[in-house]
Amino acid sequence: MNDPLGGSSALLALAGAGLLLLVDLILSIFLAAESALSRVALHRLAVEDERGLGFLERLHGSPSSHRAAALILRQFSLLAALVLITATLRSASWRFPVAAAAALTALIGVILVELLLARVIALWNPRRAIKLTAPLIRFANVLLYPVVRPLRALWVRMHQSQQLSDEAREEEQEEAVEALIEVGEREGLLEAEEGEMMRGIVDLDEKLVREIMTPRTDILALPAETLIPQARRTFLDAGHSRLPIFHGSIDNVVGVLHFRDLFQAWEEGTDSQSISRFIRPATFVPETLSAAELLSEMRQKTQLAIVVDE
Numbered sequence: 001m002n003d004p005l006g007g008s009s010a011l012l013a014l015a016g017a018g019l020l021l022l023v024d025l026i027l028s029i030f031l032a033a034e035s036a037l038s039r040v041a042l043h044r045l046a047v048e049d050e051r052g053l054g055f056l057e058r059l060h061g062s063p064s065s066h067r068a069a070a071l072i073l074r075q076f077s078l079l080a081a082l083v084l085i086t087a088t089l090r091s092a093s094w095r096f097p098v099a100a101a102a103a104l105t106a107l108i109g110v111i112l113v114e115l116l117l118a119r120v121i122a123l124w125n126p127r128r129a130i131k132l133t134a135p136l137i138r139f140a141n142v143l144l145y146p147v148v149r150p151l152r153a154l155w156v157r158m159h160q161s162q163q164l165s166d167e168a169r170e171e172e173q174e175e176a177v178e179a180l181i182e183v184g185e186r187e188g189l190l191e192a193e194e195g196e197m198m199r200g201i202v203d204l205d206e207k208l209v210r211e212i213m214t215p216r217t218d219i220l221a222l223p224a225e226t227l228i229p230q231a232r233r234t235f236l237d238a239g240h241s242r243l244p245i246f247h248g249s250i251d252n253v254v255g256v257l258h259f260r261d262l263f264q265a266w267e268e269g270t271d272s273q274s275i276s277r278f279i280r281p282a283t284f285v286p287e288t289l290s291a292a293e294l295l296s297e298m299r300q301k302t303q304l305a306i307v308v309d310e
Contacts, residue, residue: 032122
């Protein structure tokens, strides 16, 4: 029986399999990093970065051609690597069933290690992981566009059908809650203000951030050069625990000041200084974000967000 590969060809096949597994690792890192970031974080990354990462600005679960391309290329890389490893083992006089089984076993082990390694790298710094893997994802998106486009169209149609049924169920649930609120108001169990508050909670998914935000003209904010005693008085008069800080004008918010940070200045005896060294980074969100998503984001991170006009 002739060997399918010579010595040099076997080395090239192994090198090719290694390269394909490296591609698979990069794709796995991207997918893990994208899953680790919220929609707000992806939007902020797309806006701030200069590498053209606008394709990341999509909702989780929405039709995403770049994600589909990454998944398809990943499966192709694994299949091609399996073929090359099997051919290499065949060149060493292994029988085909034995060679295929050995190659498959080795590949499964490599995949498990890859998935673990990709997850560790992605969770360590997901923003940097996405920036570094973005070129390969864009290439995969262009390369597999003829394949991805019809699959995406089919996915969109199926998703829309599922969405319609989900919306019908949600509408029934909302009507049931509305009926309970009306009964509670009629029986005197709920005050009118309590009923309105509960209706607002039910409608939270349908509201955008721009509908519930504090208008710019009503925002209480401090200039970055404000002295600590003046800032402390403003906090006490307003009863807030956090205030946005701007430089020049309210249109240029540079961060957020926490009232508790001013106690450090009091302990250090540096009340004559400005608040600039206590300014923390602000969280910026798009005005088209839903109120429910913003609430989830604020539960995990900060209790004050700055809405930006896209």
